Amino acid sequence: MQSALAHIEQAPSVMTDEAQRLLCFELFNRFWDDCHQRGIAFDTVGTMSISAALFAIVAGHGVKNTADFLDDLAAIVRSGEFDLPRPAAH
Numbered sequence: 394m395q396s397a398l399a400h401i402e403q404a405p406s407v408m409t410d411e412a413q414r415l416l417c418f419e420l421f422n423r424f425w426d427d428c429h430q431r432g433i434a435f436d437t438v439g440t441m442s443i444s445a446a447l448f449a450i451v452a453g454h455g456v457k458n459t460a461d462f463l464d465d466l467a468a469i470v471r472s473g474e475f476d477l478p479r480p481a482a483h
Contacts, residue, residue: 408416421442428438451459469475 425435425438429435447459447463450462454462
């Protein structure tokens with residue numbers, strides 16, 4: 394089985410960016426559901442997903458650009474953009 398990172402240097406697909414995002418979202422959700430069904434904790438899947446993404450982003454955009462992106466992303470996370478609504482206490 395070949396790593397997903399081995400495909401980074403291949404030419405882009407003929408799919409539109411939007412079609413790629415929609416398919417990726419669908420496949421990613423299936424992956425998360427499969428992991429959940431196998432008993433893998435969501436935080437473990439999340440941590441591994443972030444690590445894999447960072448390897449790919451560094452390979453494609455370099456260390457400095459990736460670090461700059463992460464600085465921006467950290468500010469967005471701190472601003473609360475990724476907060477999920479919490480159920481009201483009864």
